[in-house]
Amino acid sequence: MAPGRKPKSAGSALPSSTLVLDNGADTIKAGFVTVDDDMSNKAPRVIPNCIARDRHNKTYVGAELEKCKDFGEITFRRPVEKGFIVNWEAQKEIWDRAFFDDKAPQRCDPSTTRLVLAEQPNSLPALQTHCDQIVFEEYGFSSYYRGIGPSFNAYQDIQAIFHTPRTPDTIIDVPAEVILLIDSGYSHTTVTPILQGRPLHTAIRRLDVGGKLLTNHLTRLLSVRHFDMRNETYIVNEMKEAACYVSLDFKGDLDKTWKGTRGERRKDYATGGGIAKDYVLPDSHTRFHGIVRDHEPGAAARAMKSAVSTEDILTLRNERFSVPELLFNPTDIGLRQPGLADLVMQSLSVLPVGLWPGLLANIVVVGGNAKFVNFIQRLQVELLERVPDECVVRVARPEDPIVSTWLGAANFARHEHADRLAVTKQEYEEHGAAWVARKFALGLGVDTLR
Amino acid sequence: MNNFGVIEVASTATKTTPGWAYVPDTGPSLSATALQPKNRKRAARNTQPGLSLSDLTARQENKLRKDLEALNRDNQRDVNIPVPSSSRSSHKHTPTVRKILQSQKTFANHLDDYQALLALAESNPAAVVNNPLLFLNKPVVATSQAKSASPAPVREKGGSKRGQAAAKRAAVKAAAAAAAEEKEEEEEEEGRKRARQLAAEGEDVEMIDSPAAAPDEVEKLVETYPADGTILPAYNERPPAAHPGDDDPLLVSVVPSFPTDEELRSLMTAPPLSYMDSRAAFGEEGERYPIRVFCEMCGYWGRVKCMKCGVRVCGLDCLEGHREECVTRYGL
Numbered sequence: 001m002a003p004g005r006k007p008k009s010a011g012s013a014l015p016s017s018t019l020v021l022d023n024g025a026d027t028i029k030a031g032f033v034t035v036d037d038d039m040s041n042k043a044p045r046v047i048p049n050c051i052a053r054d055r056h057n058k059t060y061v062g063a064e065l066e067k068c069k070d071f072g073e074i075t076f077r078r079p080v081e082k083g084f085i086v087n088w089e090a091q092k093e094i095w096d097r098a099f100f101d102d103k104a105p106q107r108c109d110p111s112t113t114r115l116v117l118a119e120q121p122n123s124l125p126a127l128q129t130h131c132d133q134i135v136f137e138e139y140g141f142s143s144y145y146r147g148i149g150p151s152f153n154a155y156q157d158i159q160a161i162f163h164t165p166r167t168p169d170t171i172i173d174v175p176a177e178v179i180l181l182i183d184s185g186y187s188h189t190t191v192t193p194i195l196q197g198r199p200l201h202t203a204i205r206r207l208d209v210g211g212k213l214l215t216n217h218l219t220r221l222l223s224v225r226h227f228d229m230r231n232e233t234y235i236v237n238e239m240k241e242a243a244c245y246v247s248l249d250f251k252g253d254l255d256k257t258w259k260g261t262r263g264e265r266r267k268d269y270a271t272g273g274g275i276a277k278d279y280v281l282p283d284s285h286t287r288f289h290g291i292v293r294d295h296e297p298g299a300a301a302r303a304m305k306s307a308v309s310t311e312d313i314l315t316l317r318n319e320r321f322s323v324p325e326l327l328f329n330p331t332d333i334g335l336r337q338p339g340l341a342d343l344v345m346q347s348l349s350v351l352p353v354g355l356w357p358g359l360l361a362n363i364v365v366v367g368g369n370a371k372f373v374n375f376i377q378r379l380q381v382e383l384l385e386r387v388p389d390e391c392v393v394r395v396a397r398p399e400d401p402i403v404s405t406w407l408g409a410a411n412f413a414r415h416e417h418a419d420r421l422a423v424t425k426q427e428y429e430e431h432g433a434a435w436v437a438r439k440f441a442l443g444l445g446v447d448t449l450r
Numbered sequence: 451m452n453n454f455g456v457i458e459v460a461s462t463a464t465k466t467t468p469g470w471a472y473v474p475d476t477g478p479s480l481s482a483t484a485l486q487p488k489n490r491k492r493a494a495r496n497t498q499p500g501l502s503l504s505d506l507t508a509r510q511e512n513k514l515r516k517d518l519e520a521l522n523r524d525n526q527r528d529v530n531i532p533v534p535s536s537s538r539s540s541h542k543h544t545p546t547v548r549k550i551l552q553s554q555k556t557f558a559n560h561l562d563d564y565q566a567l568l569a570l571a572e573s574n575p576a577a578v579v580n581n582p583l584l585f586l587n588k589p590v591v592a593t594s595q596a597k598s599a600s601p602a603p604v605r606e607k608g609g610s611k612r613g614q615a616a617a618k619r620a621a622v623k624a625a626a627a628a629a630a631e632e633k634e635e636e637e638e639e640e641g642r643k644r645a646r647q648l649a650a651e652g653e654d655v656e657m658i659d660s661p662a663a664a665p666d667e668v669e670k671l672v673e674t675y676p677a678d679g680t681i682l683p684a685y686n687e688r689p690p691a692a693h694p695g696d697d698d699p700l701l702v703s704v705v706p707s708f709p710t711d712e713e714l715r716s717l718m719t720a721p722p723l724s725y726m727d728s729r730a731a732f733g734e735e736g737e738r739y740p741i742r743v744f745c746e747m748c749g750y751w752g753r754v755k756c757m758k759c760g761v762r763v764c765g766l767d768c769l770e771g772h773r774e775e776c777v778t779r780y781g782l
Contacts, residue, residue: 053531061534077531078524081557088550093533122728124564130550137544177682190728195682195714201722205730208522216521221749230526258750261765318749331741333521334514336732343730351717352709358682390703446681446718 015114015142018413019099022118022149022406023091024049025080026186026211026368028062029406030098030106032113033413044406045106047098051077051090062094063105070284071234083120083187084127088134100139114422115141116413118149118405121190121204128440129433136428145422146440150181150192151199152408153366155415161364161396174411180344180359182379183405184369186211189327189340191347193359197417198444205347207337209330211368215240217333218323226314235282235290239316240323242292243277245373247321248381257317270297275320281312324372328382341382360387363395370401417444510760561725568724681714747771 022029022044031044052060055073068074079091099106115135119128128146135144154175159166175197183190189207193200215237222229222236229236247253256273260266272295280291299313326332328339338346344363348356360383365376380395387393398404412418421444423436543551555563571578695701709717722728743752745764752762754769758776763769 051531051533053529059531059534075525075529075531077529084557086555086557086560088553089533092551122723122725124560124725126560126564133546134550138547195718198718200717200720202717202720204723204728206728207730212524213521216523219526220517220521224747233525254750258764259748259767262767322744322749329742332744333517334741335518337730338732346730346733352713353706354708356706390705441722443719446715 015112017108017112018114018116018418019108019141020044020116020406020409020413022403022409023080023085024185025078025083026050027402028094028098029403031406031410032106032108033410035414037414039407039411039414042407042410044403044410046403047094049078049080049091049094051093053077062097064097069288071232071282071288072284073231074234075231076233081187083185084123085119085131086127088130092134092138110139110141113141114143114413114418115139115145116409116418116422117144117146118152118409119146120187121148121150121192121199121201122206125437128437132428132433132436136425140425143422143424144428145418147409147412147421148192148199149405149409150183150190150366151194151197152405152412153181153183153364154179154194154197155408155411156398156404158362158364161398162362162394163396174415175417176362178355178358179362179364180347182340182344182363182365182370183367184210184327184340184365185367189343189367189369191343193347193351193355195355198446200351203347203350205343207327207330207340207343208335209326209337211237211240214244214323214326214369217326218244218319221319221323222314225319227312238290239279239314241371242290243279243316244320244323246324246328246375246378248374248378250321250325253321254318271295272297272317276315276317277320279314279316281314283311287311324369324375327369327375328378339382340379341386344383345386356387357391361392361394363393364404365395365397366401366404368402370397420444564725681711681718682708 016034018033020031020033026049028047028049029044030047031042033039033042047063048065049062050065051062052065052068053075054060054068054070056070058068060068077087077090079085079087079089079094081087085091096104098104099108100110101107117131117135119131131146132144135141135146156176157172157174158176158179159172176194177196179194181192181194183192187210189209191203191205191207193203215233218240219229219233219236253275256268257275258266259269276295278293278295278299280287280293282288282290295315322332326335328341330337330339337343348359351359363379363383365379369375376395376397380393383393383395398407421440423439428436567578743762744750745752745768746761747763747768750764750768752764754763754765755761756763756769756772756776758780761772761776763772
C-alpha cells in the first residue's frame with residue numbers, strides 16, 4: 001500500500017499543540033501554538049542558545065544567562081555553527097532545560113506535541129539526518145516538520161509590513177504570493193525568493209557576513225585603536241547593537257570623522273561632526289551595561305588622566321558605520337563576495353525577468369542585523385541603482401525582525417500546509433530517516449496550490 | 451640559489467602556521483622568488499603579477515586568510531566548556547542517538563565529509579549509489595517533468611542600454627541552461643535504463659520517492675479549483691481608472707512577459723543547492739569596482755603604503771603609529 005493512501009483514522013490522535021522552534025545560532029525563539037489560539041498578541045520566548053562561562057568559572061545554560069550580571073571575559077559555547085545545529089550534546093542540554101525537565105518553564109510532553117523547527121537553507125544532509133533522528137528517537141515527538149526559516153515568513157500578513165493601502169474587506173492571502181526574503185542573522189545573510197510559500201531553491205544565495213563577523217570586526221578595530229577588547233565579545237556586541245548604524249553617505253561620513261593630516265585641526269573631528277559618540281563601558285560594580293552618550297570633546301582624555309576615574313569612555317567614530325558597511329561591501333575586509341545588493345541581483349539573475357517586478361516590490365528583511373538604523377533605506381538605494389528603471393523597489397522590515405520567522409512559523413503551524421508536510425513518528429519508524437529527509441526536501445510541490 | 455631544496459610555499463590550506471614542503475628545486479620559480487626576493491627593499495611593490503590580486507603579496511594573502519578565520523570565531527581563544535552534568539536520571543539512548551551525542555565533529559568536519567562524498571560520487575558513482583546522504587543532489591523525480599526550453603523573455607527595444615545587455619546575458623544563460631538540461635535529460639534517461647536493467651536482474655531497486663500528496667487528494671482539489679488555474683493567478687480586480695496620459699508614448703513602460711506555468715513549476719520544484727553552491731561568489735565579470743583600501747590605524751582611506759610591509763595608512767601620523775609595530779615585527 002502506498003504510504004499516502006493510509007486511512008485518515010491512523011492520524012486521528014493529531015496533536016493539538018505545536019511547539020514552534022526557531023533555533024537560531026544566537027537565540028532560540030520558542031512558543032506553543034494551538035489551532036484555536038488568538039495569534040494577534042502571540043510572542044515567543046527568546047532563549048540565548050549558548051552555554052556560557054564567566055570569569056569566576058560559573059556556567060550558565062541557555063536562559064540562565066539572565067542571572068548573569070558580570071559579562072566581563074565571558075566565553076560561549078554555541079551548539080549552532082554557521083546556522084546549523086552541529087553539537088547535539090550542548091543543544092540537547094539547552095533544550096532539556098527549556099522544554100523537557102520537570103521544572104522547565106515551557107514544559108511539554110513530546111508524545112502529544114508536534115514540532116515545527118526552522119532551519120537555514122542549504123544545510124548538509126548529514127546534519128539534517130542527525131536532527132531528524134534526535135527529534136524522533138531521543139524525544140519522540142508525535143509529529144514533526146523541519147522547514148527552511150525564510151519560507152516560514154511567507155505565512156504572515158506581508159502587506160501589513162509594507163503598509164500597503166487596502167480596503168478592509170481585502171482577503172489576506174496566506175502564504176503570500178510572492179516575496180523576496182532577506183534573512184540577516186548571526187552566522188550569515190541569505191536571500192530567498194518565495195512563491196506561494198515555496199522557496200525557489202535554485203535562486204537562494206548566501207553571503208558569509210553575519211552579526212558575529214561584524215562584532216568580531218568591531219572588536220578588532222577597538223583593540224587596535226583603544227583598549228584590548230578581544231575577550232569582551234559580549235560587551236562589544238552590546239556596543240554594536242547600541243551604536244552602529246548603516247551609513248547612507250559612506251564617503252561623506254568617513255571624511256567627517258577623519259582627524260586630518262598632521263597639524264591640521266578639522267572642525268568636524270573636534271566637535272564629533274554629529275557622528276562621534278561616547279560609549280561608557282560597564283565597570284561590573286555599579287553598571288552592568290554600557291551607555292551611549294553624545295560626544296563630549298575631551299571627556300575621554302579627562303577620564304583617563306584623573307586618578308580616581310569613575311568611568312571608562314570609548315569614543316566611537318568611523319567604527320559606528322564602517323562595521324555594518326561590511327554587509328554591503330564585504331571586500332573591505334578582503335572577503336571576496338558581492339555585497340548585499342549584488343547578492344539580490346545574483347539571485348534574481350537565475351530567475352525569469354517576468355518575476356523581477358513582483359519580487360523587487362516585496363523585499364522583506366528579517367534577522368537581527370535588520371535592526372541597524374538605515375539598513376533598509378541603504379538597501380533600497382543600492383537596489384534602485386541596479387534594477388531596470390521601471391521596477392518599483394520596496395524594502396521593509398517587520399516590527400521585530402528577530403521574531404518574525406517564529407511568527408511566520410506559528411502561522412504555518414495552524415495552516416493546512418503543516419498537516420500536509422509533517423511526518424508522524426509512526427511514519428518515521430516505518431520508512432526511516434532517509435525517507436523523511438526526502439519528503440522534507442520535496443516540499444509542498446505545485447500540484448495542489450493553496 | 452642553494453636553499454637545500456627547502457622552499458616555503460604559500461598554501462591555501464587552513465593552517466595557523468606557514469606550511470613547509472619539500473619540492474624539487476628546478477631553477478628559479480615564480481612563487482619562490484616572490485617569497486624570497488633577492489632585493490629586500492620595497493618588497494611590497496615588487497610582487498609577482500598574477501600571483502593573486504595585484505595589490506597583495508603572498509604574505510598579505512596569508513594574513514588576510516588568518517584574519518577572516520579569526521573573524522569567524524565564537525571566542526577569541528579556544529575554550530572548552532563542558533556541558534554541566536544534570537541531576538536528571540538519564541534514560542537509555544538508542545545507538546544512533548548516542549553516536550550523535552558523542553560526536554565532537556565541527557561544522558568544518560561535516561563539510562569536508564560532504565565534499566569527500568561528492569567527490570567520491572563523481573569518480574565512482576557505484577560506491578555511493580545507496581548512500582542516503584546524497585539524496586539532495588539527485589534530481590527529484592518531480593522536477594524531471596515540465597522542462598521548458600523557451601528562450602528568456604527579451605525586452606522590447608526602448609529599454610536602457612544596461613537592460614539590453616542584461617537581457618542578452620540572460621538569453622545566453624538560458625541557451626546554456628537549455629543545453630545543459632538536454633544533456634541532463636539524456637543522462638537521466640540513461641539512469642532510468644540502468645535502473646530498469648538492474649531491476650530486471652533483481653539486484654537493486656530504486657527507492658520510491660515519497661508522494662507530494664495523496665492522489666485522491668489531488669483529484670479533490672482539482673475539482674474545487676478552475677481547470678485553467680495558474681500557479682500565480684492573474685490580477686482579477688478592476689484595473690485603475692483610465693488616465694489621459696495612458697497613450698503617451700513617453701510614459702509607456704515595458705512589462706516583461708510573465709513566465710509560463712511550466713517554467714514556474716520547474717523553478718518551484720527544483721531541489722535545493724548544496725551548501726557550497728549557494729555561497730555567493732563573484733561571477734565571470736569579477737569585482738566590478740576596485741577594492742577599497744583603508745588605513746589600518748584610523749579607518750580612513752588608505753592613501754599611502756608602508757614601504758616595508760605594504761600595509762595602507764592615511765597619513766604621516768598613522769604611518770608613525772604603524773612603524774612602531776612594523777619595526778618590532780620585521781626589523782628596520
